[in-house]
Amino acid sequence: MTGASLTRTTAWNALAQHYQDIQGQHMRDWFATDANRFERFHLQAAGLNLDYSKNRITAETMKLLQQLARARDLPGQIDSMFSGEAINRSEKRPVLHTALRNFGNREVLVDGVDVMPEVRHTMQRMEEFCWKIRRNQWRGFNNQPFTDVVSIGIGGSFLGPKLASSSLKPYWDSGLNIHYLANIDGTHITEILKRLNPATTLFIVQSKSFGTQETLKNALACREWFLNNGGTEADLPKHFTAVSSNVAKALEFGIAEENIFPMWDWVGGRYSLWSAIGLPLALAIGIDNFRDMLRGAYDMDEHFRSAPIEQNMPITMALLGLWYVNFFGVNSHAILPYDHYLRSLPAHLQQLDMESNGKSVTIDGYQVDYHTGPVIWGGVGTNGQHAFHQLLHQGTHFSPCDFIMPMCSHNPIDNFHAMLVSNCLSQSQALLQGKSEEEAVAELMAAGMSKAEAIVTAPQKVIPGNRPSNTLYFPKSKPHTVGALIALYEHKVAAQGFLWGVNSFDQWGVELGKQLGSKVLSALEGEDIPQHFDGSTNGLVRAFHDMQNLL
Known part of the structure; x- marks a missing residue:
């Protein structure tokens, strides 16, 4: 429809x-x-x-x-989403974040294959990971337990986990401090890292492609900070994990394959909290509370579909x-x-x-x-x-x-x-x-104002309501x-x-910004002042170069 x-x-x-x-x-x-x-x-x-x-x-x-x-056949469209049809038509993908919190016994098929065994296996891996960190079985390079976890992501890899983490702060019972690093702003990363000890800090790089500009730049900066403050290349697998579908890139970064958790094309970024993207939250509140959150979402899923x-x-x-x-x-x-x-x-x-x-x-x-x-x-x-x-x-x-x-x-x-x-x-x-003019006049007169003054003042206090x-x-x-x-x-x-009748599961406007951003970055970092952008962008790039020269 x-x-x-x-x-x-x-x-x-x-x-x-x-x-x-x-x-x-x-x-x-x-x-x-x-x-x-x-x-x-x-x-x-x-x-x-x-x-x-x-x-x-x-x-x-x-x-x-x-x-x-x-x-509009809304019930039928809802059924299509839950059944795994490729309702994200522009990207030819199903929309199945609900499978991540499927506590029922029903299969969830993608291209004829039930994805639930892989979902359950990933949850089991998350449980083992959380158990090791929370019980100090997995330690940093000097054998101290972790005190801080830095989640590096942006968009859905940041906003959903951050919301859930702050919403469930009363359930934080691990003693771990959770930090979310998203903005590509030197101030943000500086303010986080200056409070941390590299020997007791665990990083989780959250990027499906392992190439999102902001996430990768922040991850590389954290890697450099780690290596410049006591860590070695051999220590990277102890301190860096990833949630990504690009295993090769994560391995190249220095992350051990057993510490790379999957992301799937059928889960959009803004719906990814329920996956291993939620690892920082699970570390803070424990896997049982994390599952209880999934159960709440599942109960709403069942209500929505039935x-x-x-x-x-x-x-x-x-x-x-x-x-x-x-x-x-x-x-x-x-x-x-x-x-x-x-x-x-x-x-x-x-x-x-x-x-x-x-x-x-x-x-x-x-x-x-x-x-x-x-x-x-x-x-x-x-x-x-x-x-x-x-x-x-x-x-x-x-x-x-x-x-x-x-x-x-x-x-x-x-x-x-x-x-x-x-x-x-x-x-x-x-x-x-709201408040009517008559009510405002009566209120002002009851407070001692004359009727003439009240009539003049009352319109300022009228509130339409409704x-x-x-x-x-x-x-x-x-x-x-x-x-x-x-x-x-x-x-x-x-x-x-x-x-x-729109596709709620793509975001091509966001993608255009990414495409143009790389071209503008080249102009900012180059020596030649560009003339090929629009007049405003050309002028702003010139202003950037001019102000660098003032410092």
Whole structure:
């Protein structure tokens, strides 16, 4: 099912008419007349709870959105993904990150071969690797146990593991410090390495090709630092491991073959947390907790592939997002975790969503005549309230929000967590209710202002409300919960891609940047000032050369 005729479907036209009917209505009135709205628009799956009652929807809205999902054969497209069809058509690959957390007995076939034995074998190798490091059976070149692990990767090899590591910090029990090195910035690598002892540091190079520019450059710099600070070529296998499909390149680097873990073409980088890319996390929290995270993702997988559309949490979130992007003209979506441990979630979801659905051509090559993926942004907890929530409440653009809230804290102090929850709930309440001019006048007069002054001042305090949000809540951020949460968003994004008819699993815009980057780098490192780029790039390259000469 493609996107070429999406806007000409009966289901789409029915939604367009319905939008005209309800766009002027206020959610405040819907809550006033429906005592069961919370229960009506509420779902549970894999330990997560979704309150989506604060959305600009009625029962009829959801019925029409669900009809669109059926018209687009969304259940069939989901089945195609799980069955191993090559739904990433531009790269002729299946999309099977779900196989990495498949706790069922079903086969997962790629070109007629069941990949599950290899997946299970890799997990067994990960378990053995973690056991040796965590129990000091594998030591550095001077026989000291490791104290630090540096994961060298970028994109999905960085954002997913970093998110999971920070989300599950209460479960770090190995005494190891985990560091993530991604940016090709001398400051980043300097700030990490200057705190480390090469004799007690383990490096994990994470690159499918073992040729990603940023990753390889950082890995070579770490190798040089190691060799210049007491390590030898013979010691490299003790201190460097890799997750890569390019075994030859990893061996050439100095990594022992038994310490090279596989990556597969049927796992995209932004979905690779569940593979050996998750090794740093497994080292920190232990393989049992790592498996529990996989189990949470698996439970969400099973929900996504089997729950009816009406009770399907990822599909519901996908449909709500489509409703705002395509009918309200919304172009952004805010992720607001009220949990310090989940502070990296917005950054991970930025890549997951924007790299997946930042497309303007359908999977069969047609230019879309509708909007696709929104800008994903956000921030953590009450910090955001004192930074960007002002725009959410009174700005000229409205951005749907996902509030994400554990109801219990790993670190209970006084009434801190109750205050945190109260902030979360009151922000979504304020977005819903707003404040009318009459309410603002009455409030100002109650504070002692004259009626004349209040009437002049009140417009500044008017808050429109009627701004939509979801609230995702759960008891506590545990491995199972974090796995389910990340998988929820993976499937939401995939479902939206299926609905829009785009390929959510390639990223050719990213590839173009890589291609051009090598040419620009040559110009920056060469002596001749280029004239073959566009005028702006030529000028910036000249500025780079000029400023080097000033130092």
